[in-house]
Amino acid sequence: MWFCVKCGKTTPREELIRGLCRECFLQTFGVFKHEPQIVFVMCPKCRSWLYRGEWIPSTPIAEALENVLNGELTRHLIDGAELQSVNVDHYEQVNSSTLVVKVSLGLLIDEKLLDVDKNMLIRVQYKKCPRCVAKAVGKYNYLVQIRFTGETPPDKSLKQVLMAVLNAVGHSTEISVKESHEGVDLEVDDPGLAKKIMEVLSKKYSARINASFKATRYNAHQGKWIGVTTYVARIPVFKEGDIIVYRGKIGLVKSIGEGKLVLWIPEVDAYEEVGIEEYWKGALRHAVRVEKETYVVKEVNSNNVLLEN
Template sequence: MNNTVCPKCGKPTTKLFQGKCKECFLENFTLAEIAPVLHAKLCPTCGARNVKNKWVDQGSLEEIVIHTAEDALFVHEMAEDIEIYIEPRALTPYMYKVHIEVDALLLDESFHQELETEVRVLRESCDMCSRISGGYFEAIIQIRATNRIPGDDEKQECINIANTVLERLVNKGDRLAFISSSLEIKEGTDLYVGSSNAARHICKEINSRLGGSFTESASLQGRKDGKDVYRITFSLRLPEFMPHDIIEYKGKIIEIRKFSKNVTGMDVETGARFTTTPDELQGATLISKRKDLPKTMLVAIENDDLMLLDPDTYETVTVKKPVMFSAEPGSEIPVVKTEKGLLAIADLS
């Protein structure tokens, strides 16, 4: 085994540690170091923390203080089996005294060191909140409907879906996933979205759940840092018919149950399941929405027939009992008037 000489103490050694023998190296060894005062930038609106000039989402104020101390703590690169204990103590709402204990193994020696630091929390608006307050947006989603104006319930459902998608994207780190503003117009609603990526995810999710389609187009807004800056407009089209619409299609009266990539429903007269595609449904006409159907008195039930009062003439008429019908005589039930006469509408199931 080759020996060398420690340049500090002159003793022979088999290995040098940073130019010294083991004893000399450990003589002035410092396991961990931290600055006496640290600063943590905290967004007062959303609670995000600035780490190395990048805003990241964090938890409570105490957790932010702990993360700040962890990020600033230096532990010797040769240490192994490191264990760190951090205990913050609030001096004021935005100033913390932090006690740190570090245990580690180095060169078969166990080391323990205690440190103190102070974390001062500075409040500053993050990039996302600054952009939201400034009305920043990269994309516009135009919520419209085919051959009609979308209803308030539909528009609100689209907004609810959008908020769910945005929350998911924010949790994944997309800090431009926000709606800075919205605009109600006669034809529908416009959503101003922080990023085109978030807007695209919203449109896909709405189409997946409600049906319809969307297109996108870009317009040049200018240049920034030598690059062209574009704004994307997403034209979202909800389908012509929505769930629980009563339509006439090729001589059949159909209640739509689901409208997405395929259209499913039920034949009001026979109770048979109905399936087609949105393209094949062209030419169908809307008779009524279920919620807008008139109701009339159910007089009696005889086998497969129902005796109803005509809601216009108040005469008793006999109609076929629909499948999955459970109403009792004396109650009011929804009906629809067609060229084939009065039809009773089955319960939702």
């Protein structure tokens, strides 16, 4: 039979922590050397949060608090205690700068498991993240320049491409759109968003994409250069009725689909489906010179037709 040395309560040996029952241990030692002062920094615009110098994309508040507490509470624990888990059961915003958070802590103290429920005060600070600050002053990290073959982009093609991009990434996404006489420029700050735009332009329109990077400053904390990555996506332009040359044969564009053309090849009187990416391989091109002559049908006799120029 084992007893708590403080209150005398009968306690199984495996539940005694430093000779004390759970209640007496918490009253005598607690779990923290001193009450933790936790500050939770959040961007008021995009709801991302700051942890150890890094801005984390927006997540549910409870999940973000768990991540911060899991990293911050360890250094406040008493000697011999290890933090095993943190769960935020409930939180309430007392005012704009204070949260009351009910947490369940899983601890290992002297190799004994101890579950503790605590109410903690967390101070909230609001600070705009670098991304939102950059957007506010018109800065961006990624520039997508959509261009077309030919001297000027056709209005219909430009609108179709722009709508396809916006539908793919979501109209609510923050993208700055600037039209020019050469095409359209998209200014974005999210690398994942820039990649998604590239995928749409490449798969749907067979765009050829070239990338370049221009450094603007060196970030000593991250150990890398910061700047603007520019993607130039050039889209081949075809329309129904265009006369083209495909693998040395004259053809006529009969219809246009996603990333493909249906051609009529008069030399063999056949239709052929061709991927637009063939343009970049040199196999598909517009006819450089087209000559037209007009004839009048004078007579039809059996399988022969008499024409007059």
